[in-house]
Amino acid sequence: MFWAPYGAYWRQARKLWHTELLSERLLKLHEHVRREEDTISAGTDTSAVTIEWTLSELLKNPVALTMATEELDRVVGRDRLPTEGDRLPYLQAVIKESMRMHPATPLLSPWRCRRDAVVGSYSIPAGTCVAVNVWAIGRDPSVWEEPNDF
Structure with a gap:
């Protein structure tokens, strides 16, 4: 109105x-x-x-x-x-x-890398903005046997 x-x-x-x-x-x-x-x-x-x-x-x-x-x-x-x-x-x-x-909070607050880093097979250059997907980690079948079961 x-x-x-x-x-x-x-x-x-x-x-x-x-x-x-x-x-x-x-x-x-x-x-x-x-x-x-x-x-x-x-x-x-x-x-x-x-x-x-x-x-x-x-x-x-x-x-x-x-x-x-x-x-x-x-x-x-x-x-x-x-x-x-x-x-x-x-x-x-x-x-x-x-x-x-x-x-x-399914996504953590974004972070900025202070120096070059390697996580798994990923190279992350300094200054990159990184957001962690907590929801995806909690549902990852390579980590959890039955990720969608309570």
Whole structure:
């Protein structure tokens, strides 16, 4: 609606949008807020995505869900919440497997090579921008026996 090409009201709203809400002064004034929001949302979003994928995989795999539930009941019980001191190796393995199959960030942040390097059969000259595809590594059949199975 803001960008409708007709009417004095919309022209005024568009002018206000550009001159006030998107002004360089206001954007610079709130830059620190955006940086903090990005930092907070980056940490919470990746955790939420990992939990969501883990629950999704457990729901699709009733045997794994039963084993994780039994481990929680045996180690933690139903009277308290888990703590960092609780040893839950099966649940940790489930979360790691979920992160392998569904990485929160499929591509790592790009890096620039500082010096010439050789990785496998590839020569990477200094100054090359390199992005690591975590998703492809987690699904590589030469590394994982059943890369698409949880």
